[in-house]
Amino acid sequence: MAVIAGFLALAGAATAHEIRPAYLQIDELGANRYKIVWRTPMLSGMRLPVALRFPDSVRNVTTAEREIPDSFVETRVIETAGGTLSGKRVEFVGLQATITDVLVRVHMLDGAVTITMIHPSQPWVDVASRPERIAVVKTFIIHGIEHILFGYDHLIFVLALMFIARSWRALLLTVTAFTAAHSITLTLATLGFVHVPGPPVEAAIAFSILLLACEIIRIQKGQTSLTAQQPWLVAFAFGLLHGLGFAGALADLALPSGDIPLALLFFNIGVEVGQLMFIAAVIALVGLVRLVPYPPSAGRRAFLAATYMIGTMASFWFIERLSAF
Numbered sequence: 131m132a133v134i135a136g137f138l139a140l141a142g143a144a145t146a147h148e149i150r151p152a153y154l155q156i157d158e159l160g161a162n163r164y165k166i167v168w169r170t171p172m173l174s175g176m177r178l179p180v181a182l183r184f185p186d187s188v189r190n191v192t193t194a195e196r197e198i199p200d201s202f203v204e205t206r207v208i209e210t211a212g213g214t215l216s217g218k219r220v221e222f223v224g225l226q227a228t229i230t231d232v233l234v235r236v237h238m239l240d241g242a243v244t245i246t247m248i249h250p251s252q253p254w255v256d257v258a259s260r261p262e263r264i265a266v267v268k269t270f271i272i273h274g275i276e277h278i279l280f281g282y283d284h285l286i287f288v289l290a291l292m293f294i295a296r297s298w299r300a301l302l303l304t305v306t307a308f309t310a311a312h313s314i315t316l317t318l319a320t321l322g323f324v325h326v327p328g329p330p331v332e333a334a335i336a337f338s339i340l341l342l343a344c345e346i347i348r349i350q351k352g353q354t355s356l357t358a359q360q361p362w363l364v365a366f367a368f369g370l371l372h373g374l375g376f377a378g379a380l381a382d383l384a385l386p387s388g389d390i391p392l393a394l395l396f397f398n399i400g401v402e403v404g405q406l407m408f409i410a411a412v413i414a415l416v417g418l419v420r421l422v423p424y425p426p427s428a429g430r431r432a433f434l435a436a437t438y439m440i441g442t443m444a445s446f447w448f449i450e451r452l453s454a455f
Contacts, residue, residue: 150200150382151231151247152178152222156215156257159207159401161413163191166206166213171230177202183221187211195238215257225253233269233383245269245389270393274400277379280409283335283447286407290342290440292412293433294361296351305409307362311369312376313398319377320394321406336447338368343441350434376401407436 155167170178191207210218222232225248232248234255244258245266258265278284291308297349318324342364345357357364376398385393 136413151233152180153383154232154234156236158237160312162206162210162214166208168204169201171201174178178226178228180222180224183223184208185218217257219254219256222253226250246275266392267396270396271400271403275396275404278401283339285438286440287339287342287372288405288408289412290339290346291361292409293346293437294342294357300361303362304365307366308369309402311366312373315370315373316376316398317394320390326374328378329434329451331371333448333451334371335375336444336451338371339444340448341442343437343444345424346437
């Protein structure tokens with residue numbers, strides 16, 4: 131439990147979600163001519179300080195700029211001299227000084243599409259002449275894993291579910307119910323059948339964690355409740371809410387409609403892989419801690435402290451997100 135408390139302290143010092151990614155779309159229009167759409171997120175009214183750098187053989191034909199509520203969009207038509215962009219490198223100057231990723235989508239005239247996620251540690255993309263389908267799959271699976279592993283509020287919710295499920299069978303049913311529920315709303319929201327504004331969803335997610343923390347305390351006091359008797363039912367109900375939060379990660383990418391089914395499938399797989407990785411890590415850490423002899427009272431106090439930390443962080447996030455409406 132001391133290890134878990136340490137994780138909670140780290141999570142509390144971090145933001146609940148990473149900044150939404152930037153987006154670069156390159157469409158081949160004809161011989162040596164391309165349309166470029168470069169969208170960068172706005173933070174506190176300021177544009178992300180990242181600029182595109184093309185090879186010296188590239189010149190601008192037209193350039194247009196516009197602001198939308200949460201992003202700055204630059205549209206260009208460029209021409210290349212002495213060859214195509216295939217095999218050439220596009221750099222993102224200044225990206226290494228941020229915590230923002232860039233989703234790059236390249237669409238060639240022959241219909242070939244390449245999708246790549248660029249990270250600050252490697253701020254460039256080499257335009258592929260032939261897309262590898264496995265690379266697209268890998269991009270969205272990794273994005274899903276990163277979203278859940280760096281979405282501390284979702285992880286802490288899963289941790290709270292583990293605190294409530296007091297047997298292996300209950301844990302299996304609870305995690306399965308949570309997975310099924312957020313998969314449903316993630317799919318419906320991403321495909322456009324359900325639309326709920328992001329800020330209320332994020333505030334409600336924080337409130338769901340606070341409610342679970344209160345339920346854990348009640349269970350520890352020996353009080354009975356629906357959460358204690360049927361944790362899978364509560365996990366399913368709140369999972370529907372968390373699925374709307376996951377959908378925001380895909381919505382932020384502003385993908386063309388034709389790419390959404392593929393992105394949805396493998397992003398969801400990535401989320402589940404990341405969730406299972408977290409659960410396995412918690413179980414392994416608790417197993418290691420139990421190898422160390424300590425008084426039973428120390429374990430109970432650590433469990434109680436971890437529960438209060440969950441409730442405190444959830445309260446902070448809830449108030450913070452309400453004030454952002």
